[in-house]
Amino acid sequence: MPKADLEERLAFLAITEDDRRLLAGLRPLFERNADRLVTAFYRHLLSFEPTRELLADPAVKDRLLGKQREYLVSLAPAAIDEAYLEDRRRIGRTHERVGLEPRWYLGAYSLYLSLLRPLLQDELASDPARLERATSALQKLVILDSQLAMEAYIERRGRELEYLNRELASMSRALEREYEEQGEALRTTARRARAAEDLVSVATLVAGLAHEIGTPMSVIQGHAELLESAVSDERARQRLHTIRAQIDRISNLMQTLLNLARPRPPVRTALSLAPLLDDTLAFVAEKLARRGIRVERAFADVPQIQADGEKLQQLFLNLFLNAADAMPQGGTLRVALRPDGDAVEIRVADTGGGIAKQDLARVFEPFFSTKSAGEGSGLGLVVAQSIVHDHGGEIDVESEPGRGTEFRIKLPA
Numbered sequence: 048m049p050k051a052d053l054e055e056r057l058a059f060l061a062i063t064e065d066d067r068r069l070l071a072g073l074r075p076l077f078e079r080n081a082d083r084l085v086t087a088f089y090r091h092l093l094s095f096e097p098t099r100e101l102l103a104d105p106a107v108k109d110r111l112l113g114k115q116r117e118y119l120v121s122l123a124p125a126a127i128d129e130a131y132l133e134d135r136r137r138i139g140r141t142h143e144r145v146g147l148e149p150r151w152y153l154g155a156y157s158l159y160l161s162l163l164r165p166l167l168q169d170e171l172a173s174d175p176a177r178l179e180r181a182t183s184a185l186q187k188l189v190i191l192d193s194q195l196a197m198e199a200y201i202e203r204r205g206r207e208l209e210y211l212n213r214e215l216a217s218m219s220r221a222l223e224r225e226y227e228e229q230g231e232a233l234r235t236t237a238r239r240a241r242a243a244e245d246l247v248s249v250a251t252l253v254a255g256l257a258h259e260i261g262t263p264m265s266v267i268q269g270h271a272e273l274l275e276s277a278v279s280d281e282r283a284r285q286r287l288h289t290i291r292a293q294i295d296r297i298s299n300l301m302q303t304l305l306n307l308a309r310p311r312p313p314v315r316t317a318l319s320l321a322p323l324l325d326d327t328l329a330f331v332a333e334k335l336a337r338r339g340i341r342v343e344r345a346f347a348d349v350p351q352i353q354a355d356g357e358k359l360q361q362l363f364l365n366l367f368l369n370a371a372d373a374m375p376q377g378g379t380l381r382v383a384l385r386p387d388g389d390a391v392e393i394r395v396a397d398t399g400g401g402i403a404k405q406d407l408a409r410v411f412e413p414f415f416s417t418k419s420a421g422e423g424s425g426l427g428l429v430v431a432q433s434i435v436h437d438h439g440g441e442i443d444v445e446s447e448p449g450r451g452t453e454f455r456i457k458l459p460a
Contacts, residue, residue, distance in 0.1 A: 067124060084166075149196075271291050
């Protein structure tokens with residue numbers, strides 16, 4: 048404690064050096080009567096349940112009463128300096144540590160005065176002036192002691208409040224972050240809900256279109272078959288055969304659209320992935336060749352899986368077509384198959400332009416597409432992810448602008 052603060056305290060309470068010397072002269076009196084006073088103090092503490100509980104432990108009781116004796120004798124101080132004030136503050140901190148509330152230890156200071164006043168009256172009865180000065184000096188000193196004890200209490204409570212404020216601020220920031228995260232999650236859910244509604248609308252439209260196109264295609268197919276049997280010119284027959292083949296292709300596309308519009312429960316059988324991947328690559332071989340895309344296969348021996356072949360073909364077709372669209376000027380499509388513990392891993396990588404970092408986290412969102420308007424619906428990867436999850440698998444993607452994109456799929460073997 049700074050010396051200026053000590054001097055200010057003593058001046059404000061009007062504690063003088065004469066007061067200190069007067070009290071110091073009473074030290075023999077306090078020492079002779081200390082045990083009797085402590086016994087009276089102890090009996091008073093036993094009259095109240097909170098302080099009685101504090102004295103239930105014999106070790107605590109002996110230590111407390113010993114400290115009380117020391118304190119009573121110290122009311123005749125050799126000096127009132129920085130060390131004296133620090134000792135009083137330490138007493139206040141001890142009160143806090145043992146859980147003694149201010150109402151009890153402030154009451155104890157009052158009790159000390161009530162016990163010491165009769166003692167002073169008996170000792171100084173023959174000198175009323177000295178008795179008055181001694182009583183006043185003792186009161187001022189006890190007030191100083193109680194003041195310092197209270198400051199220790201306030202200081203500790205201040206530290207606790209500061210700590211609680213920091214904790215509350217931290218909790219507030221955490222709640223704010225959680226609120227923002229939950230808000231973002233709700234916004235994402237709302238977007239997905241709207242996307243689901245859009246998907247339902249699209250599915251209804253697709254189903255209607257498939258039926259509308261399917262009927263005239265059946266009529267054209269029938270007339271083409273009739274014409275083929277009626278035409279004898281070989282060149283005309285070839286043209287009619289081409290017409291029938293393209294009609295079959297359109298019909299297959301319509302059936303695929305109907306399957307998308309009316310999803311069916313997966314039909315799982317023991318399936319070999321290598322032939323399925325080869326068949327799907329053959330399906331897009333013409334498109335890949337037109338774009339100058341070279342295919343690299345790296346198929347290791349893997350166990351069969353329980354899967355829906357039609358659904359997986361749809362999955363791989365989406366990935367291959369996306370890879371082709373990412374390489375309009377040609378490149379390499381790498382398709383790898385390998386065992387991975389209790390799973391089978393399929394990797395589909397292209398050497399296209401890659402996906403920007405800010406878009407990578409959104410590639411599986413409905414209707415999100417990095418393609419130009421009219422070139423992509425934003426549903427292919429949504430369907431792909433759904434198929435993988437339906438098979439109990441995982442799909443993730445890595446991409447870097449200018450260095451291509453790789454999809455990794457793990458399916459349980």
